[in-house]
Amino acid sequence: MKVWLLDNGSIVIEHTQLMWNVPGPQVRIPVYSVLVEHDEGLFLFDTGIDLDHMNRVLPFELPEQTPEQTIPAQLEACGFALGDVTTVVNSHLHIDHVGGNQLFKGTSARHVLHAKELAQARNHEPFEFFGYSDKSWDYEGADLVPVTGDFELAPRLSLFETPGHTVGHYSLLVGEKLLFAFDVTYTPAALEKEIQAGFHNDPVAGVRSIRRVKAVAAEHGADIFFSHDMEAWQTYKHAPDFYEL
Amino acid sequence: MKVWLLDNGSIVIEHTQLMWNVPGPQVRIPVYSVLVEHDEGLFLFDTGIDLDHMNRVLPFELPEQTPEQTIPAQLEACGFALGDVTTVVNSHLHIDHVGGNQLFKGTSARHVLHAKELAQARNHEPFEFFGYSDKSWDYEGADLVPVTGDFELAPRLSLFETPGHTVGHYSLLVGEKLLFAFDVTYTPAALEKEIQAGFHNDPVAGVRSIRRVKAVAAEHGADIFFSHDMEAWQTYKHAPDFYEL
Numbered sequence: 001m002k003v004w005l006l007d008n009g010s011i012v013i014e015h016t017q018l019m020w021n022v023p024g025p026q027v028r029i030p031v032y033s034v035l036v037e038h039d040e041g042l043f044l045f046d047t048g049i050d051l052d053h054m055n056r057v058l059p060f061e062l063p064e065q066t067p068e069q070t071i072p073a074q075l076e077a078c079g080f081a082l083g084d085v086t087t088v089v090n091s092h093l094h095i096d097h098v099g100g101n102q103l104f105k106g107t108s109a110r111h112v113l114h115a116k117e118l119a120q121a122r123n124h125e126p127f128e129f130f131g132y133s134d135k136s137w138d139y140e141g142a143d144l145v146p147v148t149g150d151f152e153l154a155p156r157l158s159l160f161e162t163p164g165h166t167v168g169h170y171s172l173l174v175g176e177k178l179l180f181a182f183d184v185t186y187t188p189a190a191l192e193k194e195i196q197a198g199f200h201n202d203p204v205a206g207v208r209s210i211r212r213v214k215a216v217a218a219e220h221g222a223d224i225f226f227s228h229d230m231e232a233w234q235t236y237k238h239a240p241d242f243y244e245l
Numbered sequence: 246m247k248v249w250l251l252d253n254g255s256i257v258i259e260h261t262q263l264m265w266n267v268p269g270p271q272v273r274i275p276v277y278s279v280l281v282e283h284d285e286g287l288f289l290f291d292t293g294i295d296l297d298h299m300n301r302v303l304p305f306e307l308p309e310q311t312p313e314q315t316i317p318a319q320l321e322a323c324g325f326a327l328g329d330v331t332t333v334v335n336s337h338l339h340i341d342h343v344g345g346n347q348l349f350k351g352t353s354a355r356h357v358l359h360a361k362e363l364a365q366a367r368n369h370e371p372f373e374f375f376g377y378s379d380k381s382w383d384y385e386g387a388d389l390v391p392v393t394g395d396f397e398l399a400p401r402l403s404l405f406e407t408p409g410h411t412v413g414h415y416s417l418l419v420g421e422k423l424l425f426a427f428d429v430t431y432t433p434a435a436l437e438k439e440i441q442a443g444f445h446n447d448p449v450a451g452v453r454s455i456r457r458v459k460a461v462a463a464e465h466g467a468d469i470f471f472s473h474d475m476e477a478w479q480t481y482k483h484a485p486d487f488y489e490l
Contacts, residue, residue: 016261017266021444202448203445203447
């Protein structure tokens with residue numbers, strides 16, 4: 001099994017959004033996707049930002065994405081095309097995790113996501129407006145596959161429920177070795193201190209999910225990857241470099 | 246029925262705490278209590294900050310409270326002493342609403358509060374640490390009277406449940422004319438836009454409570470008083486001046 005981290009650019013958020021209620025300077029955070037080549041298919045987890053949407057609806061987040069940081073360019077760097085992807089999985093449906101979903105229109109890719117997330121994104125709370133503002137994932141003909149509970153996509157490729165940040169948030173365990181927490185917490189310091197992002201739906205559930213990520217990592221001796229920490233991101237292998245399990 | 250607003254000083258918070266996830270400059274907010282002289286007793290709603298606690302545990306909130314802004318001094322300005330208060334009611338148990346509770350040790354005042362709030366403050370989430378850090382209200386011998394549901398303290402003096410900011414948050418309707426929303430939202434603009442404070446336990450419930458405050462105000466034609474808006478505060482009558490109903 002090969003695992004690539006696909007660079008999708010970056011955005012800027014408030015420090016109180018990186019770490020709920022903790023003041024500090026604004027921070028530029030990375031946005032990335034995870035590609036897994038598995039015997040049972042080519043899986044893409046999250047699809048980054050759509051630069052046009054970001055510039056139109058959230059220009060204050062100062063989005064940056066070069067042509068090389070788009071999903072097609074990143075896939076190509078790994079030797080693949082859009083049509084090779086069999087399954088797109090969204091950890092959740094926030095703007096910085098769904099931007100490239102629409103690129104799979106016309107392909108045979110199925111889109112796996114949590115059933116609660118699907119319902120919530122289509123009928124969200126007022127405070128979730130910006131987070132769910134990019135609806136391009138809900139394109140006509142999209143092969144949406146809503147699932148619930150902890151879910152094995154394929155052997156050694158498992159989603160586990162970590163709600164709080166959003167109602168239907170999934171984290172990912174690959175080969176029982178790489179744990180992608182996605183947006184349970186944004187940084188190692190936040191995980192350590194159990195401080196979730198300022199963006200959330202249910203902070204009480206969020207605390208439980210932080211503890212679940214720690215427990216799953218400890219149980220398997222897995223390394224935790226953080227979704228939005230620039231310093232941690234610099235230490236990861238970036239596509240076309242890859243992890244092999 | 247006479248109603249006095251007792252000035253208890255001020256603190257400084259982040260703009261994203263005043264209005265969740267909305268950036269802006271830090272803001273100094275007022276802290277105040279509400280005193281109601283009723284045929285059935287003298288009721289004090291909330292008790293402001295304890296300056297020593299704030300300076301010791303939350304000095305970053307730059308607390309200000311002159312000797313004239315303490316509960317005893319404010320009561321005296323209205324012609325009362327601590328021993329005259331029959332009932333202290335806490336909208337919730339955050340630091341800026343309980344600081345003066347301990348002053349009633351040795352008096353016959355009972356302390357009315359939501360049962361869920363009592364349980365939560367004694368066993369809170371990690372993200373509620375600072376909010377519930379002042380435990381001086383839980384003094385030995387405190388006559389705590391936990392209640393649940395919408396609750397009529399006396400004729401024309403009613404608490405109604407508005408959870409979200411905290412699990413057991415109450416708002417207050419006096420004479421069906423004055424509606425003290427307390428921390429459902431901090432400012433008129435926040436109420437209008439349905440943006441709760443950055444401090445909260447359940448933001449989904451918080452949205453429902455914002456709408457409940459609007460509905461109750463509309464039903465009774467009541468004026469809404471905001472807990473933490475300096476501009477609105479300047480337009481209110483301050484003790485010893487009072488509202489008569």
